[in-house]
Amino acid sequence: MQERLPIAQNLQVIELHDFSFAHTNCFTLVIHLLRKCPKLCKLEIIIIKPEVSYQSGEADPCILRDPDGWFRDQDLSDLRTVEMKSFSGLRQEMLFIKLILSKAPFLEEVLITESVDIDTSVSLEVQREMTSFPHASPKAKVVFMALARGCSIP
16 A cells, blocks of 8 residues: 555645554554655654553564665655654654654654653653664754643644
8 A cells, every 4th residue: 555655745744643653554654654755844643542551562573674674765854843642652653753863864853742641650761762862963852741631632
């Protein structure tokens, strides 16, 4: 299916709702979307609650080996802003942020709104790990926001 996606030459903003990084197909789909939208400036992803947590969630080993060169070949030169809402700290979510930070030379901000279900210790571990990710953009900053219990993502 991904091979049939047309190139969206002038698409600058993508919003993905009810997205799940826990499913390999969704992960590969977003990678292909990034490839097909060379002028993308802003990406917003609202994640649905995963079935697994940071500790138990593991990315598909096939994805981590990058057999098709998806990560190596990414060109995210126009990407400036990434927003992820309901972030839970899954390995797949972390891998995606790592990809974005390493491949977007003009990225300005990654705004992460954490899931209300994320444990404080997990949140701190995720933040600590993300500070070690390499950045292609010297201006890129990763901002974490906690969502208060009882609030919802608009």
